[in-house]
Amino acid sequence: MSAEPALLAPVSALAAPDRGRLAKLARNPSILVGGTVLLAMLLIGIFAPFLGTIDPAAINPSTRNKVPGFERTIRADDGTSTTFKHRMGTDSLGRDVYSRTLYGARVSLLIGVSVAAVSIAVGLLLGMIAGYVRPLDGIIMRFMDGLMAIPAILLAIAVVSLFRAGLGAVIVAIIVPEIPRVVRVVRSIVLSVREEPYVEAAIMAGTRVPTLMVRHILPNTVAPLIVQGTFICASAILVEAILSFLGIGIPPEVPTWGNIMAEGRNLFRIYPHNILYPGIFLCVAVLAVNMLGDGLRDTLDPKMGAR
Amino acid sequence: MSPEGPVLAVDGLSVRLPGGGDRAHAVEGVSFAVGPGEIVCVVGESGSGKSVTAFSVMGLLPPALKPVAGAIRLEGENVLAASPKRLRDLRGTRMAMVFQEPMTALNPVLKIGDQIDEVLRIHTDLGPADRRAKVLAILGAMRLPDPERIAGSYPHQISGGQRQRIMIAAAMVLDPALLIADEPTTALDVTTQAQILRLIKEMQTRRGTGVLFITHDFGVVAEIADRVVVMQKGHIVEEGRAADVLRRPQHSYTRMLIGAVPSLKPAVTREIKAPVALDAVGIGKTYRSASLFGRAKIVRAAESVDIRIRRGETVGIVGESGSGKTTVARCIARLMPPSEGAILVPDIDIAKLTERRLRPYRRKIQVVFQDPYRSLNPRRTVGASIIEGPMNFGTNHADATARARDLMGLVGLQPDALARYPHQFSGGQRQRVAIARALAMEPEILIADEAVSALDVSVQRQVLALLRDVQERFDLAILFITHDLRVAAQICDRIVVMEKGVVVEQGVTAQVYAAPAHPYTRALIEAAPGRDFGVGEA
Numbered sequence: 001m002s003a004e005p006a007l008l009a010p011v012s013a014l015a016a017p018d019r020g021r022l023a024k025l026a027r028n029p030s031i032l033v034g035g036t037v038l039l040a041m042l043l044i045g046i047f048a049p050f051l052g053t054i055d056p057a058a059i060n061p062s063t064r065n066k067v068p069g070f071e072r073t074i075r076a077d078d079g080t081s082t083t084f085k086h087r088m089g090t091d092s093l094g095r096d097v098y099s100r101t102l103y104g105a106r107v108s109l110l111i112g113v114s115v116a117a118v119s120i121a122v123g124l125l126l127g128m129i130a131g132y133v134r135p136l137d138g139i140i141m142r143f144m145d146g147l148m149a150i151p152a153i154l155l156a157i158a159v160v161s162l163f164r165a166g167l168g169a170v171i172v173a174i175i176v177p178e179i180p181r182v183v184r185v186v187r188s189i190v191l192s193v194r195e196e197p198y199v200e201a202a203i204m205a206g207t208r209v210p211t212l213m214v215r216h217i218l219p220n221t222v223a224p225l226i227v228q229g230t231f232i233c234a235s236a237i238l239v240e241a242i243l244s245f246l247g248i249g250i251p252p253e254v255p256t257w258g259n260i261m262a263e264g265r266n267l268f269r270i271y272p273h274n275i276l277y278p279g280i281f282l283c284v285a286v287l288a289v290n291m292l293g294d295g296l297r298d299t300l301d302p303k304m305g306a307r
Numbered sequence: 308m309s310p311e312g313p314v315l316a317v318d319g320l321s322v323r324l325p326g327g328g329d330r331a332h333a334v335e336g337v338s339f340a341v342g343p344g345e346i347v348c349v350v351g352e353s354g355s356g357k358s359v360t361a362f363s364v365m366g367l368l369p370p371a372l373k374p375v376a377g378a379i380r381l382e383g384e385n386v387l388a389a390s391p392k393r394l395r396d397l398r399g400t401r402m403a404m405v406f407q408e409p410m411t412a413l414n415p416v417l418k419i420g421d422q423i424d425e426v427l428r429i430h431t432d433l434g435p436a437d438r439r440a441k442v443l444a445i446l447g448a449m450r451l452p453d454p455e456r457i458a459g460s461y462p463h464q465i466s467g468g469q470r471q472r473i474m475i476a477a478a479m480v481l482d483p484a485l486l487i488a489d490e491p492t493t494a495l496d497v498t499t500q501a502q503i504l505r506l507i508k509e510m511q512t513r514r515g516t517g518v519l520f521i522t523h524d525f526g527v528v529a530e531i532a533d534r535v536v537v538m539q540k541g542h543i544v545e546e547g548r549a550a551d552v553l554r555r556p557q558h559s560y561t562r563m564l565i566g567a568v569p570s571l572k573p574a575v576t577r578e579i580k581a582p583v584a585l586d587a588v589g590i591g592k593t594y595r596s597a598s599l600f601g602r603a604k605i606v607r608a609a610e611s612v613d614i615r616i617r618r619g620e621t622v623g624i625v626g627e628s629g630s631g632k633t634t635v636a637r638c639i640a641r642l643m644p645p646s647e648g649a650i651l652v653p654d655i656d657i658a659k660l661t662e663r664r665l666r667p668y669r670r671k672i673q674v675v676f677q678d679p680y681r682s683l684n685p686r687r688t689v690g691a692s693i694i695e696g697p698m699n700f701g702t703n704h705a706d707a708t709a710r711a712r713d714l715m716g717l718v719g720l721q722p723d724a725l726a727r728y729p730h731q732f733s734g735g736q737r738q739r740v741a742i743a744r745a746l747a748m749e750p751e752i753l754i755a756d757e758a759v760s761a762l763d764v765s766v767q768r769q770v771l772a773l774l775r776d777v778q779e780r781f782d783l784a785i786l787f788i789t790h791d792l793r794v795a796a797q798i799c800d801r802i803v804v805m806e807k808g809v810v811v812e813q814g815v816t817a818q819v820y821a822a823p824a825h826p827y828t829r830a831l832i833e834a835a836p837g838r839d840f841g842v843g844e845a
Contacts, residue, residue, distance in 0.1 A: 197682035198692075200642055201741070205696030205748065206669040215695075219686050 028299050034291030041285050045105035053099035054084065056255040060094035068097075068273050089273045091263045100255035101278050107256040108237045108285060111171060115236035116229040119175045123182025124221065128213055130183060131190025141187070144180035152177035156239060160248050170249050174236045185228055186221050193220045223300035230293030234286045241282055257282045312383060313340035314484045314517035315364065315402075319377035322359055322368065333359040333372060334541045341485065341517040346508070348520045348528045348549070350564070351538035352763035353734075357521045360538070361487050363387075364519065365404050366394040382484055399430050402485040403478035407493050409470035413462040420446075420458030423477045430481055445476045449506065467628075468499035472506065479510055486511070489521045496627035496790065501834040504531050523763065525568045526793070526837030529553055537561045567764040569771075569793040571838055573816040577800055581618040583653045584784035585639070585672075585752050588613055590648035590658075592634050608634040609808045611648070616752065616784040623787045623799030623816070625831070631808035636756050636788045640674050641665060652752070670700060673745035677757035679737035683729040689740045690725030696748045707747070714743040717780075718773060735766035739773065746777060753778075754786045759794060771798055792835050796820060804828045 025031055044051065063072050068089040075081045088097040130140040147155070159173035193199060199216050207215070243249030244258025245265075252259050257278035264274020317340070322333045334356035341347045349357045362368050364379050366386055379386040381402055389397065398404075406412045414422060420442050427438045446454035449472040462470055471491060478486055488507065492500040508531055511518050522528060528535055532549040537558065545558040556562045590613075594606040609631040616622045624632040638645040641657060650658040657668050676682035683692050693714065694707035702710075712722035718739040729737055738758065745753055755774065759767040775798065778785055789795050795802060796816060803813040804825065812825040823829045832838075 197676040197678060198684040201674065201676065201682050201692075201744065202684075202695065203642065204640060204669060204672070204674050205744070206666055206699040207695060208699070211699075215687075216684055 024299050025296075028295040030291040031295030031299070034288045034293075034295060037284060037288035038292060041105050041281075041288065042109060044102055045109050048099075048102040048106065051102055052087075053102055054096050056095065056099040056103040057253050058095060060090070062094065063090050064094045065092055065267065065271055066090045066094075067271065088277045089271065091260070091274050092267060093263075097260065097274060097277055100260050101257065101281055103255040104257045104260060104278060105281065105285070107167070107250065107254065108240060108282070111167075111174065111240045112233040112237040112285075112289065114171055115174045115178065116233040118171070119178040119232055120182055120225050120229050122175070123179045124186050124218075124225065126179070127183040127186025127221075128190055128217070131187040132194060132209070132213065132217075137187070140183070144183050147177065148180045150177070152235075152239065153242060156243060157246075157248060160243065165248065165251060167250055167254075170240055170243060173243070174239045178232050178236070182225070182228060182232070185224055189221050189224065190217055193217050227293055227297040227300060230289055230296060234289035234293065237282070237286055237289070313342045313380075314345075314382060315341040315519060316380040317360070317364070317377070318380065320360065320363060320374060320379060321376040322356075322363060322372050323375045325371045330541065332375075332541050334363075334538075337377070337538070337541075337543055339536045339543065339546060341519050343484070343517050344511060344515040345533045346511055346518040346520055346531055347534045347536060348522055348532035349536045349538060350522055350525065350528055352523060352564070352765065354540070355538040356541040357523075357538050358489060359541075361404070361489050361519060361521050364485075364487060365398060365402065366391075367404075396430070399426055399483070400481050401483050402487065403481070403483040404487040404489065405471070405474045405478050405491045407490040409467055409474055409494065410462075412474055413470060415462050417461075418458065419460055419462065419465070419473055423458075423473070423480055426477055426480055441480065445480045446473075448479075448510070449473070449476045451476075466499075468495055468502060471495060471499075471503055475503075475506065475510070479514070479516070482514060483516065485517045485519065487519045487521070490523070491520075492527065493522075493524070497792070497834040497836070498627065498830055500527075500836065501530075504836065507531065524836065525553070525565055525764075526835065529837030537564070563765060567768045568837075569764075569768070569791075569797040571793055571796050571820065571832070571835055573796045573820050574798075577620075579617045579620040579800060581620065581782075583615055584618045584620075585614075585616045585786075586649075586651040586653055587615070587635075587639055588649045588651065590614075590635055590638050590645050590650070592631075592638055592643070593646040607808050609638070609645075609805075612803075612805070612810050614639075614786070614803055614813075616786060618751070618784050619778065619782045620801070621778065621785040621787055621799050622801045622803060623789060623795040624803045624805055625789055625792060625795050626805035627790060627831075629807070630805040632788050632790075632805050633756060634808075635805070636674075636754050636786060639786065640672055640754050641669075642674070670696075670748045671750055672752045672754065673748050673750035674754045674756060675738070675741050675745050675758040678761055679734050679741060680729075680761075682741050683737060683744075685729055688726055688728055689732070689744075692729075693725070693740070693744045693747050696744065700748075711743070711747060714746050715740075717746070717777070718743045719769075733766075735762055735770060738762065738766075738770050742770075742773060742777065746781065749781075750783070752784045752786065754788070756788045757790070758787075760789065760791065767794070774798065792820075792831060804831070 066086055066089050068087060070086045070089060071083050072086065073081050073083050086096055086098065088101060091097055126140055130137045155177045156173040159176055160169050163169035194217065199212065202212050202216050240249060240256065241258035244256050245262045247262055249258060250256050252263065260278040261275045264271065268275055318338050320337045321335045324331060324333045337360055339347065349360060351357045359372065363374055364386060374387050381397060423442045423445065424438050427433055427441060433441065442458055443454045446457055451457050451469060451472055457465065492503050495503060504527065507518065510516065520531060528549065535547060535549050535552040536543055537545040537560065539560045545552060545556065545561045552561060553565065556565055589611045591610050592608045594608060596604040612635050614622060624635060626632045637643050639650055645658050648658055649656045652668060652671055657665055683689060690708065690711055693711040697707040697710065698704065711725055715722045715725060720736060720739055732740065759770050762770060774785065777783060787795065787799055799816050801814065802816050802819045804811050804827065806827045812819060812823065812828045819828060820832065823832055
């Protein structure tokens with residue numbers, strides 16, 4: 001512009017940069033669809049006891065391997081009887097598949113969210129250190145390369161076999177192979193942002209390193225990490241299902257989609273419903289998380305979206 | 308098409324901007340002509356619409372920008388009405404363009420000969436042998452040494468100036484009637500710039516090409532133009548023969564632009580006897596690229612540089628890219644540790660202090676960076692950026708804010724603007740904020756690293772005036788890094804000339820300019836564009 005005539009006049013008042021962000025997110029169709037489906041899954045998990053389910057672990061030898069729609073009469077102690085309809089049939093131990101699938105959403109989402117949160121937290125810390133403290137960079141990154149060289153499933157199996165099988169062990173087993181990817185993303189951002197003049201200006205202003213990291217570098221990692229987090233979440237849900245399906249994950253009495261499918265594996269040809277219903281839920285959940293991730297990437301990170 | 312008519316005639320061109328901008332049209336009612344063998348310079352500051360005009364001629368406007376009125380005739384043919392296919396034919400054969408950035412305009416994975424050959428392959432029916440001969444001939448005409456070797460090189464193997472010659476070669480190989488050059492020398496060093504300008508002029512005289520030359524630099528205009536078109540905010544404000552416009556500018560905006568170009572004649576030189584603020588002795592910086600296999604590579608970015616700055620004095624470091632001037636500045640600011648030497652401020656040596664021991668001295672030296680768009684954190688208000696430093700050193704929030712408000716007034720901005728974000732300011736305003744941020748630390752030494760290089764001349768002049776003002780007010784020692792000898796002449800009391808990491812000359816500004824002792828200094832001063840015309844001395 002020319003002579004900047006109005007230096008003392010107010011500079012043009014534009015809206016703050018974050019104002020349009022939410023509106024933009026809400027306009028993206030894949031965020032809308034993915035988010036809605038995911039929210040529905042979450043509600044299903046939370047309200048599973050009130051959605052016409054019975055105890056998902058209750059074994060009933062008299063109603064084994066019933067097809068979807070089978071009706072069972074339950075006699076209460078006072079002599080009255082009610083009929084219960086097995087909407088998705090029963091498994092080979094007579095447990096209600098509908099109840100187990102709905103309760104299974106709890107485990108899957110819990111694992112997805114906690115794995116994403118913990119692996120991002122740990123990866124963020126390691127990535128910041130690797131990106132900023134040069135001497136440690138080589139050590140951390142070579143270790144991460146080593147982790148990445150082992151197939152994720154294999155590593156998870158190894159970790160689970162070290163501990164007693166259980167929710168905690170499975171979560172740790174899935175987190176470990178995810179961490180290197182987060183570290184790489186964070187490190188590359190730190191490496192490019194630390195060269196920015198505004199970071200150097202902060203160094204000149206005497207800002208101490210921890211403050212510098214949190215105040216000037218960390219905010220740049222937020223958008224890419226939200227995106228990365230959704231993909232980790234999707235893959236964690238899948239890996240949990242795989243581990244449970246292989247019988248090395250969460251104990252079989254706990255209803256998870258992987259466990260239900262593992263249970264139904266032997267009789268798959270005759271009674272496909274045992275695998276079909278949890279399979280559909282798994283598919284939809286993973287698809288929804290991935291759609292959400294894609295949408296977030298397109299809106300938050302235009303550079304990656306255009307690839 | 309008549310041989311006498313103009314090569315290019317732009318007639319009443321208007322290009323609409325998408326809604327929400329500061330004006331409705333990028334350019335409005337622009338008319339001018341380029342005759343055969345004529346160089347027409349379109350001059351203006353950023354946002355004047357000069358590049359939009361050039362891109363309209365080439366048919367390369369982004370889809371959001373639409374020409375809504377007027378005509379562009381290339382040898383009589385209306386380019387605006389041409390089909391995309393016809394436009395492709397015209398580009399390369401009848402008109403060609405040279406861009407600003409020679410680093411990115413060439414494909415890094417193709418050999419240079421093949422890139423020029425591609426133009427011939429697409430637009431002519433020549434056989435491989437004929438094309439090869441033509442490529443070598445044009446490379447020779449560009450005064451490139453050893454055309455055979457250059458044709459077989461990749462872009463990263465040759466220098467920036469050579470790359471720009473290649474761009475011109477690719478543009479000229481089909482003998483277009485019109486060459487459009489969009490700031491082709493802005494990214495180059497002065498000595499290289501002078502060579503490129505000479506080359507363009509020579510090509511144009513020999514081949515009779517019409518040249519549309521876009522620039523912001525009146526020095527370049529004086530050097531090369533036959534006719535000048537001055538643009539401001541999308542309108543042509545003045546047009547005429549170069550000599551007339553430069554000597555007797557009619558429009559106030561042209562007068563202001565020419566007047567704002569700093570003169571090569573040094574301003575009043577002050578004799579400064581104040582105590583020394585900073586004494587850098589034998590500063591050296593060596594990069595060692597340790598390699599697991601083979602020998603380590605050693606690059607000496609700077610070697611035994613001595614710089615002494617007194618309070619209230621401005622010392623300039625001038626040099627071209629790769630001269631090590633920024634390395635020295637960053638070492639003195641301790642943004643990187645120097646490999647050798649001492650930095651006395653003035654009684655303690657900070658060159659080897661650890662970050663913790665160094666911290667109390669950080670206040671003393673502050674930096675104003677080159678790029679005002681990147682030196683402020685976009686996520687924080689400018690107020691937060693300004694008070695960050697003082698608060699790090701224990702000032703409480705209220706005091707720091709009060710001081711920041713004073714400083715905003717001092718640098719010519721409204722104190723209330725503290726609550727705004729950097730993107731709400733123009734480039735010059737941001738540079739003022741950056742100066743306020745540096746001053747908030749109450750420094751004794753201010754390092755300005757190309758602090759005005761990214762600004763338009765009129766804004767540049769204001770920021771230079773501001774620097775001079777705060778220097779007097781706070782008795783600051785200023786270390787001024789620049790590649791621009793004109794700017795250095797205006798603000799520096801003493802000059803240090805660097806070449807390839809070594810100081811080749813240093814002395815009082817007036818003396819260095821009047822009687823440069825070192826051949827490199829002489830070459831730099833001679834290469835400054837427009838010096839024969841005395842631009843900026845009016």
